[in-house]
Each structure stands twice: as C-alpha cells, then as structure tokens.
Amino acid sequence: MSMELVGVVLIFLITVLLSYPLGRYLAKVFKGEKTILDFMNPVEKWIFRICGIDPRKSMNWKEFLKAMLTINLLWFVYGFFLLIFQDKLPLNPDGNPGQTPDLAFNSIVSFVTNTNLQDYSGESGATYLTQLFVFTFLQFTSAATGIACLIALFNGLKEKTTNNLGNFWSIFVKSITRVLLPLSVIVAVILVFSGSPSSFDGKETIITMQGDTVQVSRGPAAGMIAIKQLGTNGGGYFGANSAHPLENPNYFTNMVELISIVLISMASIFALGFYINKKKFAYVIFGVMTFFFVLFCANNIYFETKGNPELDKLGISQQAGNMEGKEVRFGAASTAYWSVITTSTSNGSVNGMHDSLMPLSGGVVMLDMMINALYGGVGVGLLNYFIYIIIAVFIAGLMVGRTPEFMGHKVEAREVKIAALVTLLCAFLIKGGTALASYIFVHHPNADWAVKPSAWLNNPGNHGFSEMLYQYTSSTANNGSGFEGLADNNIFWNVSAGIVMLLARFLPIIGPVAIAGLLANKKYIPESSGTLKTDSVTFGVMTIAVIVIVTALSYFPPLALGPIAEYLGIHH
Amino acid sequence: MKKYILPSIKLTLVLLVICSVIYPLAIAGIGKFAPGGGKGKTLSVNGKIVGYADIGQKFDQDKYFWSRPSAVAYNAAGSAGSNKGPTNPDYLKDVQSKIDTFLAHNPGVKKEDIPVDMVTYSGSGLDPDISPAGAYIQVARVAKVRGLTKDKVKILVDEHIEKPFLGFFGIEKVNVLKLNIDLDKLN
Numbered sequence: 001m002s003m004e005l006v007g008v009v010l011i012f013l014i015t016v017l018l019s020y021p022l023g024r025y026l027a028k029v030f031k032g033e034k035t036i037l038d039f040m041n042p043v044e045k046w047i048f049r050i051c052g053i054d055p056r057k058s059m060n061w062k063e064f065l066k067a068m069l070t071i072n073l074l075w076f077v078y079g080f081f082l083l084i085f086q087d088k089l090p091l092n093p094d095g096n097p098g099q100t101p102d103l104a105f106n107s108i109v110s111f112v113t114n115t116n117l118q119d120y121s122g123e124s125g126a127t128y129l130t131q132l133f134v135f136t137f138l139q140f141t142s143a144a145t146g147i148a149c150l151i152a153l154f155n156g157l158k159e160k161t162t163n164n165l166g167n168f169w170s171i172f173v174k175s176i177t178r179v180l181l182p183l184s185v186i187v188a189v190i191l192v193f194s195g196s197p198s199s200f201d202g203k204e205t206i207i208t209m210q211g212d213t214v215q216v217s218r219g220p221a222a223g224m225i226a227i228k229q230l231g232t233n234g235g236g237y238f239g240a241n242s243a244h245p246l247e248n249p250n251y252f253t254n255m256v257e258l259i260s261i262v263l264i265s266m267a268s269i270f271a272l273g274f275y276i277n278k279k280k281f282a283y284v285i286f287g288v289m290t291f292f293f294v295l296f297c298a299n300n301i302y303f304e305t306k307g308n309p310e311l312d313k314l315g316i317s318q319q320a321g322n323m324e325g326k327e328v329r330f331g332a333a334s335t336a337y338w339s340v341i342t343t344s345t346s347n348g349s350v351n352g353m354h355d356s357l358m359p360l361s362g363g364v365v366m367l368d369m370m371i372n373a374l375y376g377g378v379g380v381g382l383l384n385y386f387i388y389i390i391i392a393v394f395i396a397g398l399m400v401g402r403t404p405e406f407m408g409h410k411v412e413a414r415e416v417k418i419a420a421l422v423t424l425l426c427a428f429l430i431k432g433g434t435a436l437a438s439y440i441f442v443h444h445p446n447a448d449w450a451v452k453p454s455a456w457l458n459n460p461g462n463h464g465f466s467e468m469l470y471q472y473t474s475s476t477a478n479n480g481s482g483f484e485g486l487a488d489n490n491i492f493w494n495v496s497a498g499i500v501m502l503l504a505r506f507l508p509i510i511g512p513v514a515i516a517g518l519l520a521n522k523k524y525i526p527e528s529s530g531t532l533k534t535d536s537v538t539f540g541v542m543t544i545a546v547i548v549i550v551t552a553l554s555y556f557p558p559l560a561l562g563p564i565a566e567y568l569g570i571h572h
Numbered sequence: 573m574k575k576y577i578l579p580s581i582k583l584t585l586v587l588l589v590i591c592s593v594i595y596p597l598a599i600a601g602i603g604k605f606a607p608g609g610g611k612g613k614t615l616s617v618n619g620k621i622v623g624y625a626d627i628g629q630k631f632d633q634d635k636y637f638w639s640r641p642s643a644v645a646y647n648a649a650g651s652a653g654s655n656k657g658p659t660n661p662d663y664l665k666d667v668q669s670k671i672d673t674f675l676a677h678n679p680g681v682k683k684e685d686i687p688v689d690m691v692t693y694s695g696s697g698l699d700p701d702i703s704p705a706g707a708y709i710q711v712a713r714v715a716k717v718r719g720l721t722k723d724k725v726k727i728l729v730d731e732h733i734e735k736p737f738l739g740f741f742g743i744e745k746v747n748v749l750k751l752n753i754d755l756d757k758l759n
Contacts, residue, residue, distance in 0.1 A: 051582040137588055197608075206623060329743060
C-alpha cells in the first residue's frame with residue numbers, strides 16, 4: 001500500500017514538472033514567438049490560404065464567438081448524419097448498425113461539447129469510419145475550440161485597452177498543429193509499443209486454452225486514446241474505456257495516460273503567467289486548485305485502499321482495497337487517483353468503474369465535477385475558474401466598499417450578472433435534471449421507452465439516486481464519465497443529457513469570453529494602494545472560500561441524498 | 573454568420589484529412605514495427621494462437637489457475653464492469669456465492685485468506701491478471717488435480733510474479749494466461 005502511494009505522488013510531481021515548460025511553450029506559440037515547431041509554419045500558411053482565412057485579422061469578442069459557434073454547428077450537422085448512416089458507409093468490418101436518431105443526437109452533442117458521454121459502446125455502436133471521422137476528429141477540434149477561447153481570454157487580460165481578442169481561426173489551427181497533434185503522436189507511439197492496437201483489422205476469433213471460442217475486438221485505437229486523454233475528451237475506443245487492457249495495457253501506460261489527462265490544463269495555468277507576464281497570479285491559481293485536488297485525492301485513496309466494509313463482514317481479505325470494478329495491474333491507489341484527476345479535468349475517461357467506488361469517493365468525484373475548475377478541461381477549466389475569480393473580486397469589493405477592479409478594469413454589474421448566471425445555470429441543470437428524472441422514475445415507471453424508467457437503475461436506494469445525479473453532473477461538467485450502471489441509451493436520457501451538455505458547454509464559454517471582451521474595452525485604471533491584489537495568498541484564500549460557499553450551498557442537498565446517505569447507511 | 577460558413581467548411585475538410593486520415597494512418601504505419609504489429613500481442617502454443625497476452629480469458633476448470641470474475645464472461649467483443657454499488661444487497665449475495673464456490677473448489681482454504689480480487693468483478697471484464705495472493709491460494713488445488721507437488725507449482729507461481737518498475741511504479745501481479753501456458757508444460 002505505502003509503495004503504491006509513493007508511485008502516485010511521483011506521478012503527480014512528474015506531471016507538474018512537465019507542465020511548467022509546456023506552459024512556457026504554449027505562451028510562446030500563441031504570442032507568435034519562435035519555437036521548435038516552427039517547421040509547421042508552411043503547413044499552417046497552406047491551410048489558411050486554401051481556406052481563405054486571413055490569420056492576422058483581429059476579432060472582437062462577438063466576432064470571435066460567432067466564428068467559434070459557426071464551425072461547431074457545422075460539426076454537429078455533419079456528425080449527426082454520419083452516425084445515423086454509418087452502417088451504409090465504408091470501413092465497417094464488424095457490420096455494426098447505424099445509430100438511432102436520439103442516440104446519434106446524444107453522441108454528436110457529446111463529442112462536439114468535449115464531453116464524450118457515451119451511450120453507445122465502441123465495439124458495437126460505432127464503425128471504424130465514425131471512430132475516426134467523427135469521434136477522433138472532434139476530440140481534436142473540441143479541445144482546440146477550448147484552447148482558442150482561453151487564448152481569447154488571455155488576450156483580453158493582456159492589453160490595457162483593446163477590442164481585439166485575436167483571430168479565432170489562427171489560434172484554433174495552431175492549437176492543433178502546434179500542441180494537440182504533436183503531443184498525440186508522442187503518446188500514441190508509446191501506447192502502440194506497449195500493446196494498444198493501431199491497425200484496421202476487424203475482430204479476430206480465437207479458441208482459448210479451455211476451448212471457448214472468443215471474438216476479440218480491435219481497431220485503430222491508439223491514436224484515439226492519445227487525443228482522448230490530451231484533449232480532456234475521455235471517450236474510449238472500447239466500452240470499458242481505459243480499464244480495457246488494449247486501451248491501457250500496463251502500469252506504465254497508466255502513468256502516461258494519467259499525465260496526459262491533466263498536462264495541457266495544468267500547463268495552461270503556467271501559460272497564463274507567462275502570457276500576461278503575471279507569474280505570481282498563475283501560481284496563486286495553481287495553489288488554489290492543488291489545495292482542493294490534494295484533499296480530494298487523499299479522500300479517495302483512503303477509502304479505496306481501505307476496502308469495502310460490507311465485504312469485511314463477509315470475512316475475506318481486503319489487503320488490495322476495494323477491487324470491485326478495478327484492474328489488478330493498476331491497483332486501488334492509482335485507480336483512486338485517476339478517479340479524481342479525470343473529474344478535476346473534464347476528461348471523464350476511467351480506468352476503474354465509478355459506479356463501484358465507495359460512497360464518499362463517489363461523492364467526491366461528483367463534487368469535483370460540480371466545481372469543474374480544478375485544472376479543468378483543456379481551455380475551459382481556466383474559463384470556469386475565471387468565473388469564480390470574478391465572483392471573488394466582486395465580493396471582496398463589496399467587503400471594502402469599493403467598485404471592484406480586476407487587472408486594471410472596473411468589474412461592474414453587467415460582468416457580475418454574467419458570472420452569476422453561469423454559476424446558477426450549472427446548478428439548475430444538475431438539480432433540475434436529476435429532479436425531473438427522479439419524478440419520472442417514481443411516477444411513470446412504465447413509460448414506453450427503449451428502457452422503461454423502472455429498469456433504469458442498476459442499484460437500489462441512495463446509490464440508484466446517485467446514478468441519476470451523476471449523469472447530469474457529468475453532462476453539465478462536460479466530463480463524460482458515468483455511473484455506468486444507468487441504462488442511458490433511450491430517448492429520455494439521450495435527449496435530456498444532450499440538451500444539458502449543449503447548454504453547459506457553450507454558455508460557460510460565451511460568458512467568460514464576453515466578460516473578457518467587455519473588461520478589455522474599458523478604460524485602464526493604473527494600480528494604486530487601494531487596488532485589490534489578485535496575485536496574493538489572501539486573494540487565493542478568498543477564492544477558496546467562494547468555491548466552497550458556492551458549491552456547498554448549491555450541491556449539498558443532492559449529495560446528502562445520494563453518496564452521503566449511502567455512507568451513513570454503512571456506518572450507522 | 574454567413575462570412576464564417578465558407579471558412580468553416582473548408583477548414584473542416586482540411587482538418588479531417590489531417591486528423592482522421594494522415595494521423596491514424598501514420599500511427600498504424602508506426603504500429604507495424606511494434607510487438608504484435610499493431611494488432612495486439614498474441615500468445616501461441618505449438619504454433620496455435622491461444623489468446624492475447626493483455627486480454628484475460630475464462631479459466632474456471634480446476635486444473636487451471638482461475639481468472640477474476642467477469643461481468644461479460646470474458647467475451648472480448650465487448651467489455652464492462654458489474655457497475656454494482658458497494659452496498660447493493662444483491663451484489664453482496666453475489667460475492668457471498670463466489671466465496672462459497674471458491675471454498676468448495678479449494679478445500680482447506682480459510683475464508684479470511686481469500687484475496688478480494690478473486691471474488692470481485694474487474695473494471696473491464698477482461699482483466700488478464702490476478703494478485704500473487706490469488707495465485708498462491710490456488711496452488712494446492714492445481715497441484716492435487718494435476719498430480720504435481722505443491723512445491724513445484726509454487727515455484728512456477730514465484731517465477732510468474734511481475735514486480736513493479738523500480739519498486740513503486742506498479743503492483744505485483746500474475747498474468748493468468750502466461751501462468752497457465754507454462755503450467756501445461758509442467759506435465
């Protein structure tokens with residue numbers, strides 16, 4: 001056990017050490033300074049030329065968001081039809097069927113929004129064509145969308161007064177050519193040499209040593225796994241995601257994937273410091289996030305390595321910890337660490353089943369998604385955190401009786417309203433969705449859907465409630481992991497979770513970018529002795545308080561009905 | 573909106589070529605040089621493929637070391653865990669029946685020595701490994717069925733324990749398929 005813990009701590013330290021230089025690199029790329037990947041210059045120029053894009057054209061926040069929304073809408077339409085007709089298209093060696101319209105709606109929203117909630121299973125619900133031309137493609141582009149919007153925020157903070165947030169197309173393309181693609185190639189090659197498949201061969205039939213005939217699903221998985229982790233997408237090639245031995249063959253690949261999940265998000269924080277030349281501000285943000293992150297890890301590693309008290313009562317040895325839903329090659333400690341890292345970021349890939357986590361570990365991963373800004377999703381994590389900063393600045397301003405300022409700009413009613421609305425929206429989607437599902441479960445148990453509401457849940461009691469709460473929490477956080485016992489491939493869950501994902505993706509992106517645009521437009525006020533120092537430890541503590549208050553007030557009631565009640569049920 | 577549509581369409585097409593054609597083909601090309609040629613590593617006995625090194629398979633006969641319980645019965649055309657919550661009464665009954673079965677097939681084993689991985693479902697349903705404790709506890713049964721000495725079988729298990737890299741990057745484990753292939757060679 002203790003050696004397992006050493007491994008986990010070292011993995012975290014390696015991640016931090018790698019993300020720092022990557023952060024410096026990110027800042028250079030988007031400032032347009034020289035980097036080692038400048039040989040991509042001609043490729044980018046060629047892309048801009050044939051697409052008729054002028055990469056130097058400035059965009060204000062409205063133009064920036066319009067470009068972003070247009071291309072996202074296009075991907076939605078394109079992907080929806082490809083998924084419906086995938087059975088009639090090539091590259092389908094296993095003869096898998098087309099997706100139903102409600103499933104296709106859910107799947108395409110899920111991948112456009114960087115969520116990757118999968119109501120289908122990769123082995124039977126997708127073809128090699130859709131795995132590559134819809135899912136892998138969107139794993140690149142949705143992550144690049146997040147990065148582009150974050151850089152828009154950086155640009156707003158960097159200049160004293162400006163209405164130029166940068167050129168969406170240019171930042172978007174560079175996010176792929178300079179960041180996501182090169183890193184994905186490195187990770188994919190490591191995976192391929194560790195045993196993940198990359199070929200286009202279909203299923204193979206083998207006869208096992210006991211004489212059973214078994215089919216083994218394969219396919220071009222390695223490339224998708226690399227970008228699913230790096231782009232905080234999380235959508236697996238195979239149904240069991242990173243618990244599947246071909247997605248994650250050994251402890252070393254597990255390390256590589258654990259690092260990949262959070263690498264760019266962590267690097268973005270350091271990039272902010274380099275980009276706007278306020279390193280201390282970035283360190284305070286990193287400190288606040290790490291404070292929560294370490295607390296959550298400690299909780300989950302404690303409960304998962306301790307094992308299930310209900311199994312203790314049956315009298316077996318639980319030295320290995322809670323192994324239900326876990327793989328022997330990863331062990332309880334690193335699987336617990338993964339559960340926190342995948343929900344801190346909006347990744348949502350799993351190397352063990354969250355439905356079988358101990359009650360309070362399950363509660364913490366939900367809480368982690370409710371905050372959704374501890375490192376966070378690629379790009380969007382810091383955008384979410386920015387909302388907490390605005391609220392913290394506002395409250396601090398009220399406390400001292402001054403108009404609050406942030407980075408030399410007055411934060412006024414309009415900005416605070418946007419920030420408050422984004423915060424309330426997420427709470428509304430999670431609790432409203434869960435309330436609606438619970439109502440239908442109780443009052444319309446026999447509704448005539450592909451799966452009757454009475455058969456939705458895989459577990460009774462409080463844990464069953466948690467399965468529904470988790471689904472909307474994961475959708476709202478654009479996370480995509482699940483309490484997978486929930487029977488979610490039917491019209492109610494496909495459509496309701498799809499709508500939640502859409503709203504919870506785009507409004508929390510539009511909000512912060514709009515705030516950045518509005519602030520950057522205002523007159524610059526030089527720092528004075530009365531200015532709130534946002535790069536101080538005091539402000540960090542203030543932000544922690546805001547996060548605790550906002551999430552505790554919003555989410556304590558549903559968490560009490562689910563995981564907390566289940567925990568108390570064991571220990572009564 | 574209109575002036576953004578054309579660049580969106582063109583850019584989407586270009587990026588499809590880069591991300592969905594060139595990228596996976598490049599990885600597939602590099603994969604040809606990897607062990608297993610990018611198709612997954614297989615293991616053979618007498619020239620016949622008996623399984624994938626990384627994918628677990630069902631072993632429930634007494635003459636073999638058993639694998640962990642699987643929610644998909646080791647059907648590798650799919651993959652899943654049980655998704656049972658820790659306090660689910662039906663689940664706890666299921667574990668109890670797994671304990672009973674294990675005890676019935678392994679007379680002399682004490683209940684408190686059964687390691688948790690042998691009676692719980694893995695995450696993928698295709699876990700290729702068991703814990704060293706899970707292997708050692710089956711030694712007596714396997715030796716008796718095969719008419720081998722316990723020491724000989726125990727030594728075989730010793731040889732199959734994979735240690736963590738540098739002592740802390742990983743978990744001690746035993747690959748069940750590799751163990752059983754070598755077990756057949758003992759007779």
